[in-house]
Amino acid sequence: MAGRHSHSNYSNSLHYLLVRWPNTTNKGIFSATVKANRQVGHRFYRLALEFSGAGAEAFAEFKPGQFAQLDLSSAALPPAEAIPEDLADVARREILLRRPFSFADVTSRADKTVAEVLYSVVGPATLRMTTLSPGDSLSVIGPLGNGFEVPTGKKTAVLVSGGMGVPPLQHLAKLLTANYPQITVIAFAGAKTAKELPFESKLDAISQQLGFAIPEFARYGIKSLVATDDGSAGFAGLVTGCLAQWLEETCPAPQTTIIYACGPEAMLAKIAEIAKEKRIDCQVSMERRMACGFGVCQSCAVPCRIGDSSETIYKLCCEYGPVFESKEVILDL
Amino acid sequence: MTGTVNISVDFAALKLANPVFTASGTCGYADELADFIDVSQLGGFITKSITLKPRQGHATPRIVETDAGMLNAIGLANIGLDKFIQEKLPIIEKMTVPVFVNVAGETIAEYVAVTERLANEKAIAGFELNISCPNVEKGGISFGRDPEQVTQITSAVKKAAGQKILMVKLSPCVTDISAIAQAAVEAGADALSMINTFTAMVIDIETRTPVLANKTGGLSGPAIKPIAVYLVNKVYNEVAKARGIPILGMGGIRTASDALEFIIAGASAVAIGTANFIEPGSALRIIDGIRKYCARHSVANIQELIGSLSQERA
Numbered sequence: 236m237a238g239r240h241s242h243s244n245y246s247n248s249l250h251y252l253l254v255r256w257p258n259t260t261n262k263g264i265f266s267a268t269v270k271a272n273r274q275v276g277h278r279f280y281r282l283a284l285e286f287s288g289a290g291a292e293a294f295a296e297f298k299p300g301q302f303a304q305l306d307l308s309s310a311a312l313p314p315a316e317a318i319p320e321d322l323a324d325v326a327r328r329e330i331l332l333r334r335p336f337s338f339a340d341v342t343s344r345a346d347k348t349v350a351e352v353l354y355s356v357v358g359p360a361t362l363r364m365t366t367l368s369p370g371d372s373l374s375v376i377g378p379l380g381n382g383f384e385v386p387t388g389k390k391t392a393v394l395v396s397g398g399m400g401v402p403p404l405q406h407l408a409k410l411l412t413a414n415y416p417q418i419t420v421i422a423f424a425g426a427k428t429a430k431e432l433p434f435e436s437k438l439d440a441i442s443q444q445l446g447f448a449i450p451e452f453a454r455y456g457i458k459s460l461v462a463t464d465d466g467s468a469g470f471a472g473l474v475t476g477c478l479a480q481w482l483e484e485t486c487p488a489p490q491t492t493i494i495y496a497c498g499p500e501a502m503l504a505k506i507a508e509i510a511k512e513k514r515i516d517c518q519v520s521m522e523r524r525m526a527c528g529f530g531v532c533q534s535c536a537v538p539c540r541i542g543d544s545s546e547t548i549y550k551l552c553c554e555y556g557p558v559f560e561s562k563e564v565i566l567d568l
Numbered sequence: 569m570t571g572t573v574n575i576s577v578d579f580a581a582l583k584l585a586n587p588v589f590t591a592s593g594t595c596g597y598a599d600e601l602a603d604f605i606d607v608s609q610l611g612g613f614i615t616k617s618i619t620l621k622p623r624q625g626h627a628t629p630r631i632v633e634t635d636a637g638m639l640n641a642i643g644l645a646n647i648g649l650d651k652f653i654q655e656k657l658p659i660i661e662k663m664t665v666p667v668f669v670n671v672a673g674e675t676i677a678e679y680v681a682v683t684e685r686l687a688n689e690k691a692i693a694g695f696e697l698n699i700s701c702p703n704v705e706k707g708g709i710s711f712g713r714d715p716e717q718v719t720q721i722t723s724a725v726k727k728a729a730g731q732k733i734l735m736v737k738l739s740p741c742v743t744d745i746s747a748i749a750q751a752a753v754e755a756g757a758d759a760l761s762m763i764n765t766f767t768a769m770v771i772d773i774e775t776r777t778p779v780l781a782n783k784t785g786g787l788s789g790p791a792i793k794p795i796a797v798y799l800v801n802k803v804y805n806e807v808a809k810a811r812g813i814p815i816l817g818m819g820g821i822r823t824a825s826d827a828l829e830f831i832i833a834g835a836s837a838v839a840i841g842t843a844n845f846i847e848p849g850s851a852l853r854i855i856d857g858i859r860k861y862c863a864r865h866s867v868a869n870i871q872e873l874i875g876s877l878s879q880e881r882a
Contacts, residue, residue, distance in 0.1 A: 262603055264849065306846065331789055332633050333846055376604075376848075524629050526638060527845040529603065531596045533616070533642045534631040536624075549624050549645065 262378055262529065265290030269371040270349060272364075275435040278319075280365055281339070282352040284373060293378060294350055295343035299407035300497075300520050300558040303350070303377030304333035304528040310363035310371075318362065328359045332526050333376065337497075337557075339402035339451075340409060353402040353433060379528050380557050383407050383495055383518055385415060390491040393515075394422040394452075395478055395506055397498025401433055403520055404497055405451050412455040422452040422459040423481070425474025425502070429467035474498075475505040482513060489514040496520070496561070504566035517561035523552040530554040538565040573862040575855070575870045577836050579612070579814045580733045580758040582666055582693060584837060586611040587870065588827065588855045591818050591841035592670035592696060592737075593617065593642070597652060598659040604848035608664045609855065611837060614761075615656070617672040617698050620681050622648030626703070627781035632770045637789030637820070638842060639768050641703040641782035644672050649682050657691060666693035668735060674706040676721050683728040694733030697725055697757075700764035702741065702786045709764075712739045715751035726756030735759040735816060738803075740792075741767050745799055746806040753813050760808060761816035761839065763796050789842040793820030797829050804834025804875055822850065824857020831858075834875040 267284035275281050286294045297303075308330040312318070318326045339353040354361050367373070383403070385392075392411055394404040401424055411420050426432045434449050448469055449459040461469035462477040470477040478494075496506045497520035510517035523535035535552035540563050547565060550556065577587045589612035595601050597615050607613065625645025632639050647655070652669075660667050669692055673679040679697065686692055699721060701708030711721050718736070726734050736752040738745060740763040749760055765786025770779045778784070796819025808815050817835025820842065821827050827838045843850040862870055 264604055264847075308846075328635055330633075331636060331842075331846065332638060374847075524631050526631050526640070526842075527594075527848075529600070529848070531594060531600050531616075532631065532640070532845050533593070533625065533645050534628070534640065536626075536628055536630065536645065538627075 261293040261296055262376070263289065263293055264374060264376050265293065267350075267373050267375045269367045269369055269373065271369060272367050274365075275353075276433060277430045278356040279433045280354055280356070281435075282354065282364065282367060284350050284352065284375065286348045286350070286375075287346060290375070291343070291346055291348040294341060294348040297338060297341050297350065297378040298382030299410055300337065300382030300403045301378045301380050302335045302337045302528070302557060303375050303379060304335055305352075306333050306374040307360045307363050311366045312363055313366050319356070322356070322358070322362055325359045326362055330360050330363065333528065334360045335379075335525055335528055335553075337403040337406070337520070339405040341406060353405070355399045355433060376528060380553055381555065383520070383558050385411070385418075386493065386516060388491055389415075389418055389493045389516075391487045391493070392418050392420045393478070393487075393492065393494045394420065395474060395494060395496040395498070395502075396422070396424045397474055397502040398426050398431065399433060400496070400498030400502075400520070404495060407495060408452055408455050408457050412457065420455075420457045421481075422449060422457055423462065423474050423478050424449055424459065425462040425464075425477065425498070427464045429463055432461060432463070432468060473502070473505070475502060475509065478506065479509055482509065487515075493517065494561075500567050503561070504568045507561035507564070507566055510561055518558050519561045519564060519566075520557050521552050521559055521564065522557070525553050528553045539563045540565060572868070573859050573870070574868060575859055575862060577611070577871055577874070579816075579836050580694070580735075582733065584611040584666065586855045587831065587837035587858070588612075588851050589614055589816060589837060589839040590844055590851050591839035592698070594841045594844040597647070597656040598663065598667075601844065601848050605852055609852050610665045611855070612666045612668065612693070613663070614668045614696050614839065615670050616646055617644050617670045617701070618646055618649055618652050618682055619644060619672050620649050620678045622646065622651065629780055630782070630785075632779045632785070634768075634770060634787065634789075635791065637787050637791035639770055639780060639785030639787055640765070641780045641785035643703055643782065644701060644708070649685060653685070657689060661691040663691070667691065668694045668696045668733070670696040670698050670737070671725070672698040672701060672704075672707060674704075676711075676724050678707070679721060679725050680728045683725050687728060687730040687732055692732065694735060694758070695725070695729055696761055697722065697734060697736045698764075700737050700739030702739065702765060702767040702784070703782055709739050709741065712748065713742055715747050718748055718751040719755045722752050722755035722757055733758045735761050737764055738762040739764045740795065740799055746803055749803045749807040753807060753811055757813065759814045759816060760803065761818065762803060763792070763799055763819050766792060766795075788820065790820040790822060793826060793829075796820060797833050800830055800835050801833035801877060808834065809875060821854070824854045824861060827854050827858060828861055828873070831870070831873050832875070832877050834877070836874050
């Protein structure tokens with residue numbers, strides 16, 4: 236799967252006029268079967284969803300950075316003793332709306348497609364998600380939105396994630412190494428503490444020194460560095476500081492380098508600033524509360540610049556994004 | 569057996585194939601749900617609100633989930649009349665389902681201008697007059713709270729609408745909804761749609777600030793359904809029944825049973841809103857469920873059910 240979108244199906248509405256990429260036309264409502272749901276760290280889980288038939292076909296085309304809407308309303312709560320104290324109140328809430336997730340990995344084999352959700356238990360929906368077990372079925376709407384794009388001529392791709400921003404970058408890492416042998420990939424991942432880094436295996440000082448701190452990226456032969464605010468693993472400080480230091484030290488050619496980022500908006504704002512200063516292309520994956528995910532509820536507005544003018548326009552994160560060029564988005568610090 | 573059941577309903581001058589609409593703001597401008605469902609199977613379709621000029625809408629967060637519901641404060645974000653005509657009307661022209669355009673504005677003149685411009689478009693069955701949006705400073709609900717203003721705006725828009733059906737969408741956030749309904753009907757409304765959302769607020773206790781950027785939003789979803797059913801029944805009994813004015817009932821409908829409650833309460837048709845976000849095909853599932861209910865209860869014609877609420881408890 237190349238990171239290129241065809242330009243068919245262009246429409247002329249307000250949103251689409253400025254769209255670089257058309258929406259996928261293979262979106263639909265599909266039933267997925269849970270294959271596995273493993274805890275991989277402190278409050279982190281990896282959920283494998285298997286699609287067959289039309290769903291397998293649709294999700295085989297799922298691009299890194301796209302997303303899907305999961306209906307978790309009928310998933311059961313864990314037993315009371317398994318509910319963390321800080322989630323005791325929200326655990327009592329019913330789920331009404333679907334929840335948007337990107338995938339950390341998508342594998343297509345024969346007539347099945349398996350998509351993996353890497354999630355963190357943060358609220359009533361993700362708490363219920365932990366009780367899904369193999370054989371359960373789940374309603375999934377997708378693939379939705381537009382994913383990361385790989386412009387021609389790039390030789391270095393820098394993946395930067397903050398906290399739970401890492402899943403679509405893991406998926407992108409896989410695609411970049413499989414389809415773009417001319418591109419060297421490096422990944423940066425930040426979190427408040429070592430415990431909050433959403434990775435499966437232990438992060439040790441030696442691998443950080445060697446530049447292969449994260450096993451999930453090392454499996455693709457990709458170098459990676461971690462940063463923690465409290466210095467409990469890797470670089471002590473924000474991941475943006477770690478990135479800035481690396482850019483100073485290695486000075487990759489701006490024309491042939493691209494940064495892909497996903498994480499808190501303040502992190503994206505800082506990265507956009509660095510990219511602008513260094514004249515490096517940069518794509519950011521945005522997060523917004525959304526009710527539908529397919530363009531009708533109009534909840535997920537992202538303020539964007541119109542060309543070089545001072546005028547701004549809202550674009551829907553679900554339709555136009557969630558991946559945006561960093562230079563077009565007005566990011567909140 | 570379900571083939572013998574007639575679920576078509578009279579709605580003002582229209583004969584609808586079935587009584588299920590998709591509600592304004594939950595199904596796009598035209599065929600946005602076509603990725604998921606066959607839109608031509610609906611009884612009716614209501615567009616997102618259209619204003620004279622495009623509106624950007626409010627800052628985010630624009631929504632927040634609540635128990636059995638959600639709050640939205642979109643701020644009538646829409647592409648504006650010109651773009652609607654250029655880009656959406658050609659799509660609507662190809663749709664076979666009756667399409668109502670939801671009209672909003674800040675002044676009566678704006679409502680009139682939008683309506684006038686669309687009044688001769690063959691593709692449009694009628695208008696839904698939005699005098700009940702709780703999320704804008706000017707216009708919206710400010711027209712819908714006071715019977716005198718309702719009279720003014722309804723008669724002005726009725727004149728602009730020409731031969732098209734004019735449906736007035738009511739807010740539940742009023743002291744006496746029947747007084748508002750009566751004002752609308754006396755000023756020329758051909759139908760009433762009810763209810764719009766309830767003004768509400770969710771507070772983030774960590775920051776002690778409202779979650780929504782607009783501070784307040786409109787509550788929709790299953791939480792409001794019993795109130796909506798009650799209000800539909802009240803307006804049916806006090807205003808609509810005697811005057812033969814159809815009601816389009818809405819508020820938290822998720823299932824055929826929900827829809828049937830509204831119909832029994834007095835609604836000639838119903839609209840599906842929030843449920844479209846979760847299950848874009850819910851309207852079609854509900855149509856099927858209504859048909860099955862009629863077959864099961866030997867209701868040969870669904871119109872027998874409208875307002876059939878018995879005052880005696882079973």
